[in-house]
Amino acid sequence: MQLASAPRGNQGAGMVDNFSGASASAAHLGGRQWLALGALGASFLMVAVDSTIVYVAIPSIQQALTLSTATVHWFMSAFLISFGGVLLFSTRLAELFGRRRLFTTGLVVVTAASLLSAVAWSGGVLIGARALQGIGAALVATTALPLLATALGNGPARARALGLWTLIGAFGGTAGLLLGGLLTDGLGWRWVFLVNVPVGIVAALLAPILPADGCATAGHPLEVAGAASLIGALALIGWTIVAAFVPGGSTGIALLRLAGALVLLLLFLAIEARSTRPLVRPGLLRSRTRVGGLVVLFTAGTVVDGVLLLITLYGQETLGLSATGFGALMVALTLPSVVGSYVGQAVVLRHGLRTVALAGMALAGAGLLALAMVNGPLATGNFLSVLPVVGVGAGAAFVAAQIAVTLGATEADSATTSSLTDASFSLGGAIGLAVMSAVLVAHQAAPVTAQLPTSVDGGLHTALAVAGGLAVVGLLAALLLLRHEGAPVPRGKT
Structure with a gap:
């Protein structure tokens, strides 16, 4: 799952610069520009929705494909690992092959992988398809906004597109949970993957109208x-x-x-x-603040994705929530994370990065530890009262860490720092899923193929305590590594 954030680095450069001068009147767009906006916006929404939509269907998939507790996390982890890993060199791919070509390739891969996921007949097929889906999603995520900036040119239309993009990023995860619940309950779990297919096909057919770009660094090999x-x-x-x-x-x-x-x-x-041109320039990681930001992002990813896995299993298998009911419950986590991101960005200007990151991780950790200390089985009311606190904290910590990673980076390094931000959060999420699955397996009284309620009931409190401990690790990273920075470098200059 990706928390709310505004476009960073070279992806947002220039678009924000034009916002202050945007006209209050509706920006005029030509027919081709409207088509470009629709294709790119729908593609980005598809990627944002994919970060959460499958969580809702986990119990249904687990039952249909007879997956064990030790295996069930892999079709989530496979997506996150491939997405985060490919992000590290997708910017280089765009330089070598061109953004439009890479965007189209990403759409084809996502669409084909989604179709394969929908017809998967075994856990292995689904895991492989999800890994391919993560690769395609990374290619789309890297190229969509820069293509939009080029297609719309300078002026009010470009600034308004940035606002739309921010909204998609902020609410895409929530939309994925709600849509996933409705599809799983109404049509079956396979439709959480099939919903991508028409979007991907239409966007790929419209891709030729996007502006073509050259290959700027064809002489540099790809590592x-x-x-x-x-x-x-x-x-x-x-x-x-x-x-x-x-x-x-x-x-x-x-x-x-x-x-x-x-x-x-x-x-x-x-x-x-x-390497003569490494994926990450060594000098970038000599900044203590940047390394601290990456560690906070990684731990935030472990907490958020790990908690999503825990609550979907417990909520649907033990509390008896429908997939739609679970999706609605998780809005108590995702919407507050949006609020935390925007409030955190404002508070950073007054109180600095470290203060916001510390407060955010402290809130998230305290909420999870409070749930872990509840005597007896947890009820829906317990989650509704605590998840907003966790969401606000995670969102605030995320945005502070995001700024820390991009702070002081040159224009040439902006794309790399942007990729590092998303990759750290995604890869942390994959490890968080593995850790939570391990805790559930350790508490499972019966063999691994037993029903999930046994493992979830036995290990939920322990897993929540572990998640709270991971938040404390992020808090310590913020305390020891982040400087007490005030106002960040303006966006588009980092």
Whole structure:
């Protein structure tokens, strides 16, 4: 799940600069511009909705495909790992092949992967399809807004498009939860994937009207091996975390997985060190504030996605909520996160990055620990009273960390810092899913193939305490690494 944020780096550059001078009257758009706005906006909404829509259908998918507790998180983690990993070099791909071509490729991949997910006949097929879907989503997310900025040119139309884009980013996750519930209850879980297909086809057919761009750095090679080694390492780490708690698991195999992950991480570092144009310029990570922001984003991702997994399993399997009811319940988390993001951005100007990040992670951690300490089974009222606190805290911490990552970056590094922001949150979410699944598996009294209520009832309080502990890790990162910065560098200049 992606929390609300305004376009960053080179994606938003120039669009914000024109906002203050925008006319109050309706901006005039030509027919081709309206089509471009529709195609790009719908594509971005599709990606935003995809970050949450599948959570609602997890119990239905688990039952239909007979997935174990140890496996069920993978069709979420596969999307997040591939999405976050590909984001790290998608900007380079756009430079090599052109934004329009990459955008179209992303749409084709997302659409095909969504169709494959909808007809999946096994857990393995669904996991593979979701990984492909994450790759396509990363390509679309990287290129859509820059293409829109070029298509609309300077002036009021461009500024108004930025406002629309911000709204899509802010409310796309909430829309995904509500739509996912309605589709799952009304038509079945396969429709949470099929809904992408007509959107992707129409947007791909309209792609030729988008402005073409050249390949600016065709002479620079693409470090595919570096990105692949990082994605592989993260996948092995997630696999190891969950498998370690499966009854009868082999310690030797677990150690081999960890060793493999370490080798892949070292390979990634070696490739980056020898590259003439690494995915992340080494100087970018010499800033303590930037590293602190990335750690806070990573931990925020572990908390938000981990909690979504916990509550969808508990809410639908134990509390008996319908998919639609669960989607409505989770609005208590997602909408306050939007409020927290916007309030946090304003408070940063007065009180600094560290203060907002500390307060945000403290709120999120306190809310989760409060739930963990409730005696007896949790009821819907418990979640409704605490989730808004967690949402506001996570949103505020997210926006403070986002600013910390982009603070002081040059225009040339703006695309990289933007990708690092989203990648850190997404990859953290994948690890959070693995950790929460591991806790549930550890508390499962019956074999791994048993029904979910057993594992969720037994492990919910412990898992919520672990999630609260992860929020404390983010709080410590903010305390030790973030400087007491005041007003951030204006957007579009970072």
